Amino acid sequence: MSSDATPIAIVRTDGTVEDLGSWRSSRRTLELERAGFPFLGPGTHVLEGELPWIFWDMAPSGYIGARFARAFPELALPDRTQDWGGSHVLAAISQRGEDLSGNLIRPRIARAV
Numbered sequence: 158m159s160s161d162a163t164p165i166a167i168v169r170t171d172g173t174v175e176d177l178g179s180w181r182s183s184r185r186t187l188e189l190e191r192a193g194f195p196f197l198g199p200g201t202h203v204l205e206g207e208l209p210w211i212f213w214d215m216a217p218s219g220y221i222g223a224r225f226a227r228a229f230p231e232l233a234l235p236d237r238t239q240d241w242g243g244s245h246v247l248a249a250i251s252q253r254g255e256d257l258s259g260n261l262i263r264p265r266i267a268r269a270v
Contacts, residue, residue, distance in 0.1 A: 161181055161183045162179040162180070162188075163179060163180040163181075163251060164176065164178075165177045165178055165179060165180060165187075165189075165194065165261060166261070167193040167261055175191070176190065177189055177191060177193050177261075178190045180208070180209065180212075182208075182243070182247070184203070185203060185204050185205070185206075185207075186201055186202060186203050186204070187201070187202040188201050194209075194211070194261070195211050207242065207243035208243045208246055208247070211259075211261065212243075212246055212247065212250060213246060214259075215257050215261065216241070216245075216246045216249050216250055217238070217249065218238050219238065222238035223236050223237065223238065225253070226238075229252075229253050232245075232248045232249060232252060233248075
């Protein structure tokens, strides 16, 4: 896996964790091995945006996002979530995403729980 690949996994209803694929920032591609990512099936998907929309939705926002930024200064996140870019969102969900909503996660976090 290349250095810009962010692994993506899904937590199934029985609590098992299954790898789905990866997000490659430099190419703006989702490389999915199986179904489970919202609205996309297996294969390589080139996206126009900086990140898949679901990553933006998973990140803390508003008042909670500002508190999140102050709670984890090691992430160097701007206090205002309006100032967050894709790298900030990826840092939030991949390095401190233990409490995210939904069932998509970074495998490293899942194995640490």
